[in-house]
Amino acid sequence: MITLPSRRGRALPAALTCSAALSCLTISAHAQSTVSRDSVAAERTRPVWRVGLEAGSAYEQEVRFIGDGAADAFHRAGGVISGGVANRRWRAELDARGEVVRFAALRDLDRETYDVGSTVSWRTTARTQAQLGVRALTSTVPSGITQLDPSVLPLLVTRTQAAVFSLASRLGPSSEAVFAVDGARIRFDADGFAGGRTAGALVRVSGRALRRTTLGVQADTRVSDFDSLAVTTALLEGDVGQDLGRVRLRLRAGATAAQSAATTDAPAELTVQPTGSIEVSRDIRRWSFAANAGRSVLPAFGFGRVLRTDVAGVSATWTRPRGPSLRVGADASRNTDPLAPGLDLTFLSLSGEWQQPIGDRVRLLLAAFARRLDVVTPFNNRGVTLSARFDTSR
Numbered sequence: 001m002i003t004l005p006s007r008r009g010r011a012l013p014a015a016l017t018c019s020a021a022l023s024c025l026t027i028s029a030h031a032q033s034t035v036s037r038d039s040v041a042a043e044r045t046r047p048v049w050r051v052g053l054e055a056g057s058a059y060e061q062e063v064r065f066i067g068d069g070a071a072d073a074f075h076r077a078g079g080v081i082s083g084g085v086a087n088r089r090w091r092a093e094l095d096a097r098g099e100v101v102r103f104a105a106l107r108d109l110d111r112e113t114y115d116v117g118s119t120v121s122w123r124t125t126a127r128t129q130a131q132l133g134v135r136a137l138t139s140t141v142p143s144g145i146t147q148l149d150p151s152v153l154p155l156l157v158t159r160t161q162a163a164v165f166s167l168a169s170r171l172g173p174s175s176e177a178v179f180a181v182d183g184a185r186i187r188f189d190a191d192g193f194a195g196g197r198t199a200g201a202l203v204r205v206s207g208r209a210l211r212r213t214t215l216g217v218q219a220d221t222r223v224s225d226f227d228s229l230a231v232t233t234a235l236l237e238g239d240v241g242q243d244l245g246r247v248r249l250r251l252r253a254g255a256t257a258a259q260s261a262a263t264t265d266a267p268a269e270l271t272v273q274p275t276g277s278i279e280v281s282r283d284i285r286r287w288s289f290a291a292n293a294g295r296s297v298l299p300a301f302g303f304g305r306v307l308r309t310d311v312a313g314v315s316a317t318w319t320r321p322r323g324p325s326l327r328v329g330a331d332a333s334r335n336t337d338p339l340a341p342g343l344d345l346t347f348l349s350l351s352g353e354w355q356q357p358i359g360d361r362v363r364l365l366l367a368a369f370a371r372r373l374d375v376v377t378p379f380n381n382r383g384v385t386l387s388a389r390f391d392t393s394r
Helices: 011-016 018-039
Strands: 046-061 072-086 090-103 111-123 128-140 157-172 175-188 196-210 213-226 229-244 247-262 269-284 287-300 305-319 325-336 344-358 362-375 377-393
Touching (some): 229 287
Antiparallel strands (some): 090 111, 229 247, 305 325
């Protein structure tokens, strides 16, 4: 049986899906570059900065997420600070993030996370924007986790370094192309655990075919290795977005080829899986509703596996301008390895969050959740959190 600590248990899906997150990072880099192109319109070079702080307390039942019935309260504090300079053609920033978590009784779940990075973006021509980002993260569990099964990633001291480069270019008045490459490395201070590496490249072309229709095509290849295991995926998908009255619809469909093999002379295994998603959303006055379902196949970063993830979710958000907001949602995911059927993890969750602004810079948050992990034996995890956030930028 795989055993998981609660707060660290959520690091398992995070670690398993880190490769997917890196894919999102490449798109995020392009999005940020587009924003920066518009947000640094000043002709002279000027300083840019941001300070954000968050602190709160929480209480969870089944906090270890291993079925032992342990419950505990914990407190967390964290923040981000960034600064740099920008003008009409380029922007350069450094930032640092940190978080400290302390449990009242289960001190072996205490942790600290530190994250530093840098982002540089520049307009090479009137139509082309480039961006480079690098990041280094350290996550530490001071007392160790005695319940951690060796088949799950050790999280005593985890060190990750990542970088992404993206290039976005406007091909016409309503079309653009994005090229991105990224790489990351993860290692552990604990003896006997190898860590791993991942790298990928992405090309995407999209444009507006009609006033209410957008079309796109994307190719993505990715490789990840862990100890003596190596996995490779190659994706080709097309997508279409359509506005149907007040309803927004987006369809994405294609296929992903995955190959897994030992880095020795062992024969490689190959599978081709259909992948894609459907997303539907609608706004009704102050309410926003969304539903999605999809399948993705990616290397499980640092784990030496291919991970096929089937997800489905619904959410509703109520917002008042410059006032409180409420979000409720439910989602489910099943994570399997198509090349090794022995891995089968299913996650179910319900969540809700209320945000109350106080002035322009401070927000109070009250959140509650219930989660269930099915892996041989089902485990449940429930909790409530109250926290405050402060954020300002220039």
